[in-house]
Amino acid sequence: MITRSPIDVQTTPLQDPVSPGTRKPAWQRQLAGAIRDPRVLCERLRLSDAWLPGAETGHSLFEIRVPEAYLARIRPGDPHDPLLRQVLPLNAEMRQSPGYTLDPLNEAVHTPKRGLIHKYHGRVLLIASPACAVNCRYCFRRHFPYTENAPSRAQWQDTLDYLREDTSIREAILSGGDPLAANDRQLAWLVEQLGAISHLKRLRIHTRLPVVIPDRVDPKLLGWLGRTRLQKVVVLHTNHPNEVDDAVIKACTRLKETGATLLNQSVLLRGINDNVAALTSLSERLFEAGILPYYLHVLDPVQGAAHFDVSDEEARGLMEALRERLPGFLMPRLVREIAGKTAKTPL
Ligand code: SF4
Secondary structure, eight states, X not given: OOOOOGGGOOOOTTSOOOOTTOOOOHHHHHHHTOBOOHHHHHHHTTOOGGGHHHHHHHHHHSOOOBOHHHHTTSOTTOTTOTXXXXXXXXXXXXXXXTTOBSSTTOGGGGOSBTTEEEEETTEEEEEEESXXXXXXXXXXXXXXXTGGGOOOHHHHHHHHHHHHHOTTOOEEEEEESOGGGSOHHHHHHXXXXXXXXXXXXXXXXXXXXXXXXXXXXXXXXXXXXXXXXXXXXXXXXXXXXXXXXXXXXXXXXXXXXXXXXXXXXXXXXTTTTOSHHHHHHHHHHHHHTTOEEEEEEOOOOBTTOGGGOOOHHHHHHHHHHHHTTSOGGGOOEEEEOOTTOSSOEEO
């Protein structure tokens, strides 16, 4: 059976190895020490043996990856913990469900250069790292061919030329995987190159790393992010209030001090945040961390994730109930991404 995973590629042009004798930063050591064995995950969280076969089966399709900083926020002995459900593979991932595909957003047709996706006007998405800090079971890119899209340094120049030549591009979006899984020296280089393209106005970074390993927000990252002349937007990915602990709040406060605008996107997930209490508390907690709720996505129909689906009708009902509890500025927009559409579709 083929295991497809963003983390199959450990070293890419934006993730060059640390020289011998140099101690890796704390976040890289945490990333390297993440749990990648279903048995260890079940043992550490005191889950009964009944969960192991499903975990092993799902792991064979898309491997487990759970760093300690995330594990620490999961309640041991509770198989229904909302953070655990995001990372624990289940037998249900083997189910073939009609309409669920390997590339639900049809991204393969929007890749004019290696590692570059250009599907929205004025914005391009750069795959800055194939790795993630955590492997989320519902991920719409769980089957994405990262290996084919990891550009070499020469191919990065080619990608940068594409951006230089198209003056309609205003915004570069660093994505992945998780772009902050790339090392700081390389990210600093890339962001400097982007800053030198005069028609580019904004740098957007889509990342889950500050939530999963808050130590990722260290002085080196703050250095290159703070230096760029580009306007900065960091879009975090958080699905449940239990993810936002004090360390995350501190990390986000430091990110904000670089002048970055912090937004959050979530995915509406069955059994994780499909209730008014969780969604209300998520918005409140995000705001405590200086983050504004941005999008609440309905699930992208990626093969292996159908058990997370929440119907449109139920999603709209949840939004109605949320509107009665939250001020407008804490309301995320409920959206769906539809392959071929040039913008997200509000529901
Ligand atoms: S949802 Fe984001 S962080 Fe999670 S596996 Fe997918 S790309 Fe990585």
